[in-house]
Amino acid sequence: MGFSIQQFDPKKINPNDDKAIIHINTFVEDTDAHYSTTLNIMADIDQTLAALIVRLRREGVAFDDSHPAIRELLHREYESCADDDSFPMKPQRIVYDTRRAVEDDGVVLVDTGALKMWMARLYPTYRSNTCVIDNSLSTMAWTLPGAVAASMADPGRPVLAVMGDGSFMMNVQEIETAVRCGCRMVILVWVDEAYGLIKWKMDIHDGTHEYVDFNNPDVVALGASFGAKGHEIESADELYPVLHHALRSGSGVDIIACPVDYRENMRLIEKLGDIDFSG
C-alpha cells in the first residue's frame, strides 16, 4: 500500500520475484524485475481500506487489525529510555520527551536524517496529519519553511520542526521569514555535529567515515541575531520542560538545540539487521 520504487528497493522484500503482489496506490507502479504485480488497485488508499474492511466484516471473515504484538514491541522500545538521564541524550528519550511535550493535535514536521529513522519508528500519533514526514524525495531542510507554512495555515495550532543540525544550517535563513511573518513555531535541532545518517551509512559499509563532521554556531546568539529565541539543552532533564514551555508560550520562533548520542544508531542496526538508506 502506497509503495513507490524510489523509496525502497523491492529486491529486499521479493528477491526471487516469486511473491504475489497486490499493489494499492493512487498510481500504478513502474515495472521492476522484483515487483511484478498480480493485481493493481488504483484508488484512494484510505477509501480502499475502509471498503475492504466493510466487505470482510459483511462476509464474516475473521481478521485482527490491531496487531497487539507489534504495538507492544514498539511501545516497549518507545518507553525504554524514558528515565535514561545520559547526556548527550539517547534518541529514544528525545522522541519520548517530544511526544510528551507536544499536544495531541500539535503538528510535528520531521526532517531527513538519522533523526527520521528514530521519529518515524517511535513517535506515536493520535490524530491524522499530526506527524509529517517526507519519505519520498527525502530532501533535507524542508521542515523549516514547512513549519512557516503550517503555522500560517493554522496560526492557533502548535507547530514543531524537528531537524538535524545539518538540515538546520542548510535553510537557516528561513528563520528570518518566520520572524518577519510573525509565525509562531518551535524548531528542535538534534545536535551531533555531523551529517549523522551519512556517517551511519559509511560506518556500516566501510567501517569508517570522513568529511561528515562539522561545527555548529551558538544557537542562542544565532536565534537572537534573527529576533528568535535560542535554547541550549545541557542535561537530559532540561529538554521536556524547555520544549513544553516553548510550545505553549506566547509568540515568535523558539530554537532548541539538543545534543544527541548517535552511538545508538549502530546498536539499532545490531538489533534490527539491515536498514534502507535511500534518500
Ligand SMILES: Cc1ncc(C[n+]2csc(CCOP(=O)(O)OP(=O)(O)O)c2C)c(N)n1
Ligand atoms: C538536499 C539534500 N542534500 C543531501 C541529502 C542526502 N542526505 C540525507 S540525510 C543527510 C544528512 C543529514 O544530516 P543532519 O541534518 O545533521 O541530520 P542527522 O542525520 O545528523 O540526524 C544527507 C546529506 C538529502 N537527502 N537532501
